[in-house]
Amino acid sequence: MTTRWLTPEEQRAWRAYIAASLLLEDAIDRQLQQDAGMPHLYYSILSVLSESPERRLRMTDLAERLKITRSRLTYAVTRLEKDGMLRRAACADDRRGSVAALTDAGFAVLERSAPGHVETVRGCLFDRLSEEQVGQLEEISTAIARGLEGDGARPAPDDVPWRRRSSPACS
Amino acid sequence: MTTRWLTPEEQRAWRAYIAASLLLEDAIDRQLQQDAGMPHLYYSILSVLSESPERRLRMTDLAERLKITRSRLTYAVTRLEKDGMLRRAACADDRRGSVAALTDAGFAVLERSAPGHVETVRGCLFDRLSEEQVGQLEEISTAIARGLEGDGARPAPDDVPWRRRSSPACS
DNA sequence: GGGGCTTGGTTCAAGTTTGAAACAAACCTA
């Protein structure tokens, strides 16, 4: 089967998406680094913890929720623990496991910086989208995530054919 | 003015978006690392070059197109040059400037890996979206990017008020 | 035509991410 290249519409969508996601993550990261002294991911860790029962969660569950590797999480948690934002504790029912528990200091940071964060998310994203588009964004994102959840296996690349073009496209 | 928290719809959209973008970038990165030996950004650099007149572009233009910092680009280009994918050259009309020029080897890598890349982008993204959603994604992305283009200034945070909540939300 | 500002690019240190390997506890299963 010869490669199905992207249509012009798909090309445009893909490139616009890449640009937007880079710019957006950048803006969010910069704001949180400024106001909360940590990148977005780290803030998200605290945020997820703050909404969990007892404000604690097992490492693996946390990684799963945030869609990041355990290794990445370990590093982040180590830093956040060093900063007093959370505390590691042994897991009661599984001696292999460990849990991350939000500290009061961590919760306070979250409380203090949440408004600025929300304001930024609004300013960068929601203020620029119609109500309808917000719904569309959710559906699109959910569709993407659903397909990628679980493992990072890419879909059926049994054969990887190709042919010549004057310029290999697609970002 | 008291903080306008995200509505439930916005919350859902935001979280779905974050998850999707993480998963998607991960999948794309993994595939390209496998098949082209470089992360997505690096591949994009080659790709943009391949479509430019004479397959060369000034550093600043390249950074601008890719929405990345010059510093990040410098690092990437250094690596790609070391790998023979491109070559740095002095800029003719501005002695401060330098250009990155795609080599034949770089073009060949692009040609060889483009089909697999497109297949992955399809599998992860476009195969899961309706034609309509592709259009929506483009519009949404464009709207976001338009607002964030140029500088990373966040929109009017004159005052950063806040109030207590049982759990500061918004990832 | 010599300061002083801006622009294009790199450098450097500190921080983060990646992926593979290491470990240890838990879970089989013969």
Added chain:
DNA sequence: TAGGTTTGTTTCAAACTTGAACCAAGCCCC
């Protein structure tokens, strides 16, 4: 219940990113 596999987490080195500082070369303007 010993031996082997799986699961939860960390560790380590190499790669990448960030942001501030730096160095030129252009630009401006008196």
